[in-house]
Amino acid sequence: MKIYTKTGDDGLTGILGKKRLRKDDARIEAYGTVDELNAAMGLARSFKMKAGEDELAARIQDDLFTLGAALADPDPQGRFHNQITDAHIARLEKAIDAMTEELSPMRCFILPGGSVAASQLHVARTICRRAERQVVHLANLPDENVPTPLLIYLNRLSDLLFVMARTVNHLAGVADVPWESKK
Template sequence: MKIYTKTGDDGRTGILGSGRLFKDDLRIEAYGTVDELNAALGVARALGLDEAADSLVGRLQNDLFLLGSALADPNPTGPYHSIIKADHTTALEQLIDALETEVAPLTQFILPGGAATAAQIHLARTICRRAERRVIALARHPGEDVPSALIIYLNRLSDLLFVLARVVNRRAGIDEIVWRGA
């Protein structure tokens, strides 16, 4: 099978079902940003996370693939449309609670950085926030059906990525960079 099909040469791409949308459509922008987030997490893994963090990020990447599939399935009764459930977000919350026990409570703002892996996770967090904004824009667009579970998941995921970046720095023995203010 060839990687190029030439079917997108007219500026459109296929979505689940039989539809085709322009590549700058809100739906394509939303799941494309989720794909970018997934790739950013892949870079964090390639940089060398510890075994526990690597396993966690691998699970997140799989969830993001599901979330992207949900966004690529505009049919409310489609097989992937509602594949992300409240349980996915609950699992993120449990991970946040567990990881927060490894770091001191925040008393001031910190800057993204530290270990290369932590910095990459901070970058992924910002991409996650952009993905969330793109999914919200899609959900607000007339005629679009976007399960609220997708927005909630992305909101919680960005929180998890923030905590994970802090944990990765702590495990690496690197101090957080405190924002000094104006």
């Protein structure tokens, strides 16, 4: 089977259902950025995090694939539209709380960095924030239907990625880099 179909050569792409959208449509931008975030998570995993963090990152990748499918399914009754639920969000919150308990309290802002894996998690966090902004934009367009849990999931995920980056540094024995204002 060939990987190319030539059906997108006109600047349109298919979404779930029979509809085709311009490749710069807000819906395509939103799920394309979620796909980019998933790739960034895959790169973070390649830097050999500890088993617990790697398992969490793998679970996040699976969730992101589901979230992308939900964005590609604009039909409120569609198969994928409502697949991200409050349970997904609760799992992220539980992970944030567990990791935060193991870290020293923050007394200042920190710069993205430290170990390679933590640095990549910070990159993923910034992509997550962009995805969140794009999904908010999509949700505010007329005639668009975006399930609220998608927005909450991305918001919570960016918090988790921040805490995860700190945790990965901590487990690697690498200190966070404090930001100091140059007055």
